[in-house]
Amino acid sequence: MWTALVLLVVLAAFGVWLGVRAFEAKAGLEQARDSAQQAKDALMQGDTDEASRFAKEAQSHAEAAHAATNSIPWNVVSAVPWLGSPFKTGKAISDVVVGLIADVLKPSTDVGLALSPNRLYADGRVDIQLLRSEQPRLAALSEDAARLNADASVISDPGYLSLLREARSQLQEQTSQLADLLGNTALAAHLVPAMTGADGPRTYFMGFQTNAEARGTGGLLGGFGILRFDNGIATFDDLGKNTELAGAVADVDLGSEFNQQYGFTNPKTDFRNSNLSPHFPYAAQIWKSMWAQRSGLDVDGVVAIDPVALSYVLGAVGPVTMPDGEVITKDNVVELTESTAYIRFPEDQVARKNYLQDIAGEVVKKVTGKVESPRALLDALGKAVGERRIAVWSSSRADQQLLEQTPLAHVVPDDAAPFAGVIINNLGGNKMDYYLEREIEYAADGCDADTRMSTVTVRLKNTAPPDAQLPDYVAGTAGLSQDIPFDVPSGTMVSSVRLIGTSGASLVSALANGERVPVFTGGERGHPTFEIQVLIPPGQSGELSFRLSEPTSPGAARVPIQPLVDDVTPKVSVPECAD
Incomplete structure (x- = not known):
């Protein structure tokens, strides 16, 4: 009985010890996140002194959380199958956060001071020598961010603790965005000097x-x-x-x-x-x-x-x-x-x-x-x-x-990852696309089979008022062949709507406002293309639906938006499949 009592006391003390460490870890990570965000905001606003101060605070909080997740009770529980899953995840999260702050955030404040916009661009001149001198540091930051992003991507599932699952997802998303940002910045530092005349006009x-x-x-x-x-x-x-x-x-x-x-x-x-x-x-x-x-x-x-x-x-x-x-x-x-x-x-x-x-x-x-x-x-x-x-x-x-590794290139990628590019070309020879509004959705089934069904939905609206008195140059159809056997009302959008699909995808059906329509097929850099031609009178709208069978390819789905007058945020519901 005395042995059992002592054991209970020890377990209770261990539980309290672990609880204190868990509280310290949670508080440290939350405070580190807040300070890191303030450092980032200050850096973006050019206030490098404040950015440096917040970065130091973030490092202090992150190190406190790291110490808690590497303590004796935490390590003991982490080794227990199933029960220790959240603790193993928490330790991995704190490891990545400490690395991000020490290896990326703090050095970024120094680079931010050197590359402040007022120093980088003044009186119509880019300081290309300054940019070149900082390129090695930017490249090193990019490499560190990519390494930490890889570490974050393999953090294990926390099992039964959903709170940590959400924290893991947020960290993975943030490290991915940071790696992309710093990668593009390092590329820019490499590209801009040569492209702006450092080595000749x-x-x-x-x-x-x-x-x-x-x-x-x-x-x-x-x-x-x-x-x-x-x-x-x-x-x-x-x-x-x-x-x-x-x-x-x-x-x-x-x-x-x-x-x-x-x-x-x-x-x-x-x-x-x-x-x-x-x-x-x-x-x-x-x-x-x-x-x-x-x-x-x-x-x-x-x-x-x-x-x-x-x-x-x-x-x-x-x-x-x-x-x-x-x-x-x-x-x-x-x-x-x-x-x-x-x-x-x-x-x-x-x-x-x-x-x-x-x-x-x-x-x-x-x-x-x-x-x-x-x-x-x-x-x-x-x-x-x-x-x-x-x-x-x-x-x-x-x-x-x-x-082509940056968003500036505007290339159609020649790889197999899920892709849905909706391209509109004006067939009427008019200027009616000023009045075009678009909605784009890309949805697909899960990753269980070699192929899966997907649907790309495109909604188009002609916002021009039906009674608008627009010049013929704007609202006419001079671009159409004179052999077309019907009249097109003034202000009508005459458009080619072409879907560039995932490599290897095949069309199951194509609908316009719920009815089957003819489709012109083709290819673009290894991707299949499916084109529907539509007419949308002023004040009216329509919906196109492309139903596809596509390979269950690894990678995140991409839906590049054609830059027209309207601003479009696509809705993407495509599970990301592993290799």
């Missing part, structure tokens, strides 16, 4: 896409200019209208698959159809070749941007004033360039193109001049990149290989 064809008329890369090529970099200093000239490329022939070989998918539209001889594919390197090579034929200048790369991205930039650098006194702001630039200009110049297309060209030129001039808040400009550009509104291609194979 670079020139870029800069295309302005009019996404009121949808194309695969975003919108119709509406105008262009030549962006030049020399030792980090940017200049902009040779502004031109898209009609200056009329009659130019692109001397590029994009492969038999491209020719089969797009050749009938003459993309290499008609600039209007040069970017039907969402794979930006195709359009970039065509534009580069066309401009070389027209001007004799062989550019080093191609950049594309749209009016929504320009609105973000104007929000950072302030409005521009046109020669006639009109003020272009972040609030009116999209409407002016995508809608008002067509109403203001309903017949005089040359005047309209000159007007749009002048706006683009004034914005670029302001960006390449003195900027009061480089941080705001970098944030605006980052937002535009995140929404796929800026695309970049380089003629340097080495640079392009690095670009």
Whole structure:
């Protein structure tokens, strides 16, 4: 009896000891998380002193949690099968958190001080030597973040304690995002100096896409200019209208698959159809070749941007004033360039193109001049990149290989992971896509079999009022063949809706508003494509549904959003399968 009593006392004391350590671990991890978030916020705002202080606090709290999860009672319980599962998970979580703060967060504050936007970009010049000098540290941070992300990804399931399961999932998501961010930052530090003239002048064809008329890369090529970099200093000239490329022939070989998918539209001889594919390197090579034929200048790369991205930039650098006194702001630039200009110049297309060209030129001039808040400009550009509104291609194979590891490249990936790219091309030759609203959903079954069923749903709405008095250039259908045996009402969207599916997927059925419809099939970089052509009158909407059988491929599902006027967040319900 005395032995049993002593044993109970020992067990009770052990339980109290373990409970205290568990409380210390929980409190330490929560406080470390809060301090780390404050450090991150301060770093993003350029307050490196506060970022350093919060990083030290985060490290102190994380080390306290780490000590608790490596204590004697914690290690004893962790070794017990099943019962110890949550404790083993908690120990692994604290190990990763300590590593993140010591190896990534704290060093990041030092790099953040060195690469503050005010030092990195001033008076229209990128300090490329500073960026190059910090590239090794950024590469080391990226490697550490990738290592810790790998450690987080293999943290075991906590078993019966759901609270820790949620903490594990949050940590895995955060480390993945951090690894991606630092990986892209390290790539940028490697790429930017060379691409902005550190090793000699670079020139870029800069295309302005009019996404009121949808194309695969975003919108119709509406105008262009030549962006030049020399030792980090940017200049902009040779502004031109898209009609200056009329009659130019692109001397590029994009492969038999491209020719089969797009050749009938003459993309290499008609600039209007040069970017039907969402794979930006195709359009970039065509534009580069066309401009070389027209001007004799062989550019080093191609950049594309749209009016929504320009609105973000104007929000950072302030409005521009046109020669006639009109003020272009972040609030009116999209409407002016995508809608008002067509109403203001309903017949005089040359005047309209000159007007749009002048706006683009004034914005670029302001960006390449003195900027009061480089941080705001970098944030605006980052937002535009995140929404796929800026695309970049380089003629340097080495640079392009690095670009394709970033969101700037806009490539259709040639791998087997789940994929659903919904691409809209305007068939009417009008500007009705300014009024387009989209919803996109991608759902799939589980990972139990070699194949699974999936469904991609696309909802489209024409928000133009039925009684709107729009010019024929905006609401007409000049792009349609005259042989079509029926009339299309003014303001109707005539669109090609093409789904680029997972590699190896096959179409089971395709429905438009619940009824079966004809589908044109093809291929894009190893992916099957399924196209439906639709008409949507003003004020009406429609729904397309693609039912597929696709391989149960490992990897996270990707649903890239074509950059049009509206802002779309896709709904994705696709389980991520393991190898």
